Amino acid sequence: MFACPVRWAGQAVVSPHRDDLADHIAALANSRGGTILLGVEPESGDVPGIPIDRMDDLQQFAIDIMNRVIQPEVWTALAKEWMFDFTGERRAIMRVTVPPSLLVHKSPGGYLTRLGNRNRDLPPDLLASAARRGSFISMSKLFPTPLWMT
Numbered sequence: 001m002f003a004c005p006v007r008w009a010g011q012a013v014v015s016p017h018r019d020d021l022a023d024h025i026a027a028l029a030n031s032r033g034g035t036i037l038l039g040v041e042p043e044s045g046d047v048p049g050i051p052i053d054r055m056d057d058l059q060q061f062a063i064d065i066m067n068r069v070i071q072p073e074v075w076t077a078l079a080k081e082w083m084f085d086f087t088g089e090r091r092a093i094m095r096v097t098v099p100p101s102l103l104v105h106k107s108p109g110g111y112l113t114r115l116g117n118r119n120r121d122l123p124p125d126l127l128a129s130a131a132r133r134g135s136f137i138s139m140s141k142l143f144p145t146p147l148w149m150t
Helices: 018-029 052-069 124-142
Strands: 002-004 007-009 012-015 034-038 077-084 090-098 110-115 118-121
Touching: 002 018, 012 052, 018 034, 018 052, 018 090, 018 110, 018 118, 052 077, 052 090
Parallel strands: 002 034
Antiparallel strands: 007 012, 034 090, 077 090, 110 118
16 A cells, blocks of 8 residues: 655645656556555655645546556546544545556556565566466457467
């Protein structure tokens, strides 16, 4: 699980940075999947949350990253949830659930995977294996009946 607070400058999200969030999403998709909690402090676990009136902006920010920054695009589940901060006040957060992918995704940081609590470069042998698996899946969608049976 990865947590990060959300910070704004005017109408724009400035933290997490677009490329950093893209790297985390792609790394999770390239490994076993996982969850990102936006609006939670990673070190302390406190919940500064996300203002309700900014939730749609944050959702669009995340969708733009998944559709335009990561190649091929990643499909995740985005959900507004409620958590309690240390004072007992209820705060809104966004849960990004990233499933493992059969494709290999490239983000601004390159081809990444998640190992423990860190993103790592996908080793060349695993990248080649995953690319072969992804190309087979793409071909099987294109030709659902084996070619020798046609």
